[in-house]
Amino acid sequence: MPTRYALIGTGHRAQMYLDAIAGPHAADAELVAMLDTNPGRREFHRDRHEAFAGVELAGPEDLERIIAEHRIQRVIVTTPDRTHADFVVRALEAGADVVVEKPLTIDAPSARRIEDAIARTGGKVLVTFNYRYSPRNTALKRIITSGEIGEVVSVTFEWVLDTQHGADYFRRWHRDKTNSGGLFVHKASHHFDLVNWWTDAVPERVYARGGLRFYGQDNAAARGQEPLPARGTHDGPHDPFELDLREDERLRALYLDAEQHDGYQRDQSVFGPGITTEDNLTAIVDYTGGVVLTYALNAHSPWEGYRVAVNGTAGRAELEVVERAEVVPAGEESVLDPSAVADTTAAAGARHRGERLVVQKHFEAAREVEIPAGEGGHGGGDALLLSDIFEGVAEDPLGRTSDHIDGFRAIAVGICGNVSLETGQAVDVDDCLGVDLIRPQRSQAAPAALGAAR
Numbered sequence: 007m008p009t010r011y012a013l014i015g016t017g018h019r020a021q022m023y024l025d026a027i028a029g030p031h032a033a034d035a036e037l038v039a040m041l042d043t044n045p046g047r048r049e050f051h052r053d054r055h056e057a058f059a060g061v062e063l064a065g066p067e068d069l070e071r072i073i074a075e076h077r078i079q080r081v082i083v084t085t086p087d088r089t090h091a092d093f094v095v096r097a098l099e100a101g102a103d104v105v106v107e108k109p110l111t112i113d114a115p116s117a118r119r120i121e122d123a124i125a126r127t128g129g130k131v132l133v134t135f136n137y138r139y140s141p142r143n144t145a146l147k148r149i150i151t152s153g154e155i156g157e158v159v160s161v162t163f164e165w166v167l168d169t170q171h172g173a174d175y176f177r178r179w180h181r182d183k184t185n186s187g188g189l190f191v192h193k194a195s196h197h198f199d200l201v202n203w204w205t206d207a208v209p210e211r212v213y214a215r216g217g218l219r220f221y222g223q224d225n226a227a228a229r230g231q232e233p234l235p236a237r238g239t240h241d242g243p244h245d246p247f248e249l250d251l252r253e254d255e256r257l258r259a260l261y262l263d264a265e266q267h268d269g270y271q272r273d274q275s276v277f278g279p280g281i282t283t284e285d286n287l288t289a290i291v292d293y294t295g296g297v298v299l300t301y302a303l304n305a306h307s308p309w310e311g312y313r314v315a316v317n318g319t320a321g322r323a324e325l326e327v328v329e330r331a332e333v334v335p336a337g338e339e340s341v342l343d344p345s346a347v348a349d350t351t352a353a354a355g356a357r358h359r360g361e362r363l364v365v366q367k368h369f370e371a372a373r374e375v376e377i378p379a380g381e382g383g384h385g386g387g388d389a390l391l392l393s394d395i396f397e398g399v400a401e402d403p404l405g406r407t408s409d410h411i412d413g414f415r416a417i418a419v420g421i422c423g424n425v426s427l428e429t430g431q432a433v434d435v436d437d438c439l440g441v442d443l444i445r446p447q448r449s450q451a452a453p454a455a456l457g458a459a460r
């Protein structure tokens with residue numbers, strides 16, 4: 007019998023789960039209801055798949071009724087971050103287990119409410135960390151667990167988001183830090199989760215610096231930039247940071263056409279007023295076992311990707327990833343596209359999309375580790391993640407499935423980093439978030455299989 011699901015939050019991210027339920031996981035999962043405050047987006051997702059013709063559409067106020075009436079076993083939460091805790095707690099209390107997008111939640115009080123609800127109900131919460139399943143990140147995990155570089159003592163990790171993807175966090179709800187905890191929580195929880203998982207260590211103390219240095223009205227004015235229209239001009243010459251929702255059928259249907267219902271503007275100027283989310287962040291983090299992380303995030307880079315170096319007592323592993331080598335304004339052609347220019351050697355940029363994992367032991371030559379190519383999103387990682395969610399966890403020696411404890415650990419650095427940004431002091435994670443949340447007795451706290459009968 008397929009597991010009975012409801013999904014709340016029918017925006018962009020919902021699509022990955024809904025396509026899986028309508029497609030490869032149709033035998034594992036039955037979608038019974040979709041809930042959202044916006045009827046336009048609910049209908050958009052219902053109409054994308056014939057299999058969803060009979061699915062009930064409702065507002066979030068109906069969550070408990072729907073869980074009870076339809077005996078929903080799992081609720082998938084893909085709403086904006088600030089709402090996660092409420093829906094996780096409500097779903098658990100109504101008797102369902104939860105699959106929730108990262109970040110699990112955005113601050114310490116709401117993390118506590120989730121922990122209390124799990125303890126009270128015995129329900130299970132799975133946080134979906136798709137980056138763990140990406141073949142290159144898995145390859146680095148294998149190197150570390152093989153012991154080849156010895157005991158890990160430090161990690162340096164830099165992540166750069168470009169003027170396309172990075173800018174997108176400053177166009178909509180993420181631009182207001184109260185909606186997401188800022189990029190420290192919203193975005194970097196992916197990265198901190200990777201460090202936790204790679205090193206098998208738990209964050210203990212955080213010192214953070216950062217701020218809003220590029221996006222926002224004040225920064226633009228300080229650079230002498232002319233004020234831009236609130237949502238761009240689109241027709242004729244326009245700023246390369248503008249997003250024209252009309253150019254993309256999906257964006258148009260999901261956001262522009264649905265705007266009439268709730269006024270959600272997906273395409274606000276990244277140089278407009280009201281931005282409180284930082285675009286530059288750094289942190290130094292102490293972990294259990296003496297591991298130290300040096301982390302940096304920049305959200306206005308000309309290219310996108312990351313560099314991570316893991317120093318061990320026997321050597322060092324380095325992973326370098328270029329996800330996008332350059333951002334090309336709409337209507338222009340990439341110099342990296344060989345068909346676009348006559349002399350590629352002269353005109354092509356110096357950076358190329360790709361990934362490279364290099365391991366070097368002390369007193370030995372470096373060797374490049376082959377990264378297996380997968381198909382689909384995140385190098386095949388999304389398909390593996392979806393199998394774990396919908397079919398149950400197969401034996402995984404790499405321990406990629408993540409429960410609520412991993413969820414708390416992933417947001418710990420960001421939440422405590424935010425406190426450090428405010429106070430200018432290093433922050434103890436146990437004090438800031440609660441030792442029982444991030445270092446409970448796993449045997450007592452870890453759930454067995456998601457969806458098992460309570």
Ligand SMILES: NC(=O)c1ccc[n+]([C@@H]2O[C@H](COP(=O)([O-])OP(=O)(O)OC[C@H]3O[C@@H](n4cnc5c(N)ncnc54)[C@H](O)[C@@H]3O)[C@@H](O)[C@H]2O)c1
Nearest residue numbers: 015016017018019042043044047066084085086087107108
């Ligand atoms: N793992 C990843 O790689 C990844 C990628 C993108 C987004 N996400 C996560 O997915 C979540 C959703 O992001 P998105 O990009 O889809 O955002 P979105 O704005 O496109 O979609 C959010 C949806 O939630 C609805 N919503 C807002 N408030 C609601 C409420 N109170 N009750 C019910 N519905 C409500 C909105 O109407 C919208 O349809 C976020 O938590 C984000 O962090 C994860």
